[in-house]
Amino acid sequence: MPIKFGTSGWRGIIADDFTFENVRLASAGIAYYLKEIGARSIIVGYDTRFMSEDFAKTSASVVAAYGIEVYFSQYDIPTPVVAFEILDKNADGGINITASHNDYMYNGLKFSNKTGGPALPEETKRIEEITNQIKENKEKIQITNFDEAVSKGLIHIFDKTNYFDNLRKMVDFEKIREKRLRVVYEPFFGTGRRFLPPLIQDITDFEMIHGVRDPLFGKLHPEPIEENLKPLQEAVLKKQANIGISTDGDADRFGFIDSDGSFVPPNIILSIIYHYLLDVRKLKGNVVRTISTTTLLDRIAHAHGFEAIVTPVGFKYIGEALFEKKAIFGGEESGGASLQGWLQEKDGILIDTLVLEIISHYGKSLRQLMNNLFERYGTVHNKRIDFSFSKELQSKLMGLLKEYIIQNKELLAVTNINELDGLQITLEDQSTILFRLSGTEPKMRIYLEAYSEEKLNKLSHFAIQILNKAGGLSEN
Numbered sequence: 001m002p003i004k005f006g007t008s009g010w011r012g013i014i015a016d017d018f019t020f021e022n023v024r025l026a027s028a029g030i031a032y033y034l035k036e037i038g039a040r041s042i043i044v045g046y047d048t049r050f051m052s053e054d055f056a057k058t059s060a061s062v063v064a065a066y067g068i069e070v071y072f073s074q075y076d077i078p079t080p081v082v083a084f085e086i087l088d089k090n091a092d093g094g095i096n097i098t099a100s101h102n103d104y105m106y107n108g109l110k111f112s113n114k115t116g117g118p119a120l121p122e123e124t125k126r127i128e129e130i131t132n133q134i135k136e137n138k139e140k141i142q143i144t145n146f147d148e149a150v151s152k153g154l155i156h157i158f159d160k161t162n163y164f165d166n167l168r169k170m171v172d173f174e175k176i177r178e179k180r181l182r183v184v185y186e187p188f189f190g191t192g193r194r195f196l197p198p199l200i201q202d203i204t205d206f207e208m209i210h211g212v213r214d215p216l217f218g219k220l221h222p223e224p225i226e227e228n229l230k231p232l233q234e235a236v237l238k239k240q241a242n243i244g245i246s247t248d249g250d251a252d253r254f255g256f257i258d259s260d261g262s263f264v265p266p267n268i269i270l271s272i273i274y275h276y277l278l279d280v281r282k283l284k285g286n287v288v289r290t291i292s293t294t295t296l297l298d299r300i301a302h303a304h305g306f307e308a309i310v311t312p313v314g315f316k317y318i319g320e321a322l323f324e325k326k327a328i329f330g331g332e333e334s335g336g337a338s339l340q341g342w343l344q345e346k347d348g349i350l351i352d353t354l355v356l357e358i359i360s361h362y363g364k365s366l367r368q369l370m371n372n373l374f375e376r377y378g379t380v381h382n383k384r385i386d387f388s389f390s391k392e393l394q395s396k397l398m399g400l401l402k403e404y405i406i407q408n409k410e411l412l413a414v415t416n417i418n419e420l421d422g423l424q425i426t427l428e429d430q431s432t433i434l435f436r437l438s439g440t441e442p443k444m445r446i447y448l449e450a451y452s453e454e455k456l457n458k459l460s461h462f463a464i465q466i467l468n469k470a471g472g473l474s475e476n
Helices: 020-036 052-065 079-088 121-136 146-151 163-167 173-179 230-239 266-279 296-303 315-323 348-362 366-377 391-407 453-470
Strands: 010-013 041-046 069-073 093-097 106-113 155-158 182-186 205-208 243-247 254-258 287-290 308-311 329-332 336-339 381-388 414-418 423-427 432-437 443-450
Touching: 020 052, 020 093, 020 106, 020 121, 041 052, 041 079, 052 069, 052 093, 052 106, 052 146, 052 155, 069 079, 079 093, 079 106, 079 163, 079 348, 106 121, 146 155, 163 348, 173 348, 182 230, 230 243, 230 254, 243 348, 254 266, 254 348, 254 366, 266 296, 266 329, 266 336, 266 348, 266 366, 287 296, 287 315, 296 308, 296 366, 308 315, 315 329, 315 336, 336 348, 348 366, 381 453, 391 414, 391 423, 391 432, 391 453, 432 453, 443 453
Parallel strands: 041 069, 041 093, 069 155, 182 205, 182 243, 287 308, 287 329
Antiparallel strands: 010 106, 093 106, 243 254, 329 336, 381 443, 414 423, 423 432, 432 443
8 A cells, every 4th residue: 555645644553554564665655755845854752652762763763874864753743843943953854753643543644844843744745755665666665773873862762852942932821820710731741741740739739631642542533532531521611621731642633622522613813813813912914724624713803894704624724824924823723823922833732722811811611702702793503413434435435425416406505616625505595514534543523603593403314315315324
């Protein structure tokens, strides 16, 4: 099976397609690419998954054998910290062994460019071409002994980072200190467990659950979405905490539980943050969001005289807009966000601490802040539905959907079709349905937006009806 980079790197099932052989192949492809562009050094990190450190050592040993200087993390490290180290060490890129929020049986290899952000499509396409050439030519991949490479100075092991000091410049921790919030943190046994606590444990009434390394993630799915945050919800209610915060396995995504135990969706969190940046910090600028993310951000931007830049799904597009200073803030509904002047990579630790600053400033719960937004900008309700599908159906599913929708456009009351990424239809009442194949998992995702809960429920049934008539799938 050829190595393919999806929305956020190459991922596969451990011992099936994610093997040492394929890690060596992918790493050789990256090494050749780095040499093509005149690169000299790279960061290599890894998460808490099964054998991630061993895969990372293999990757580092290959890259070093091709003459690229390697900075190797002594411990498991969050994706945003890998991004930070690329910038801080003036490296030419980064390799991170992580499958982010995927289930425990997966692992992955993520390549970042010298900006610290995810590699752009043209970069990963070239790496794929090189790996295919290596495989077709049956070329012997160079690899050095890891310990020997360390002793020769080809690989440098680092155990300290300036990430903490620099993050403290982005968030007002004094505001958090003054309120002494009761906070519960869920790192899902992942990399965030070593990085978020030092920032807030001494200035809040702090508790962490699942704060040990577990490659099986305690049988939890390590994605901070509502159905996976039941333990955090219970801990918040038991502690009578002001807020529950979470990050996924590699700490680039965020998730929140309010003081009443309710889940607050990323779309609302993104809107609260952008409003705060404009209204309290008095920043001026656009917002950038993916096509699957709420248009509430658009309303906030327009009300302040700014625009919402809409991109395909993938944080690389948001990071690029932030880097080019086209926007002051950007995010996606899957729980990723960053600020201009920070990283071109999503950072769950940044967002978790920034939200603590926000609720400290207002002295309100997240639910109260959401209601304030709705009063000012109008209500909006979003939902995502995931469906599993066969590999055979994957190749033809979007074609079937497009054909069905075009043929029945008037009957379905479709006023617009947007193919920026997937297939998004706008209905007469301005509600939207986006059908999109996941770039990280074998799933079809349906993203819904409506202006009332009642309409959202009807829209959900309507979207499933369209999907069934067009192709047919079983809900996951």
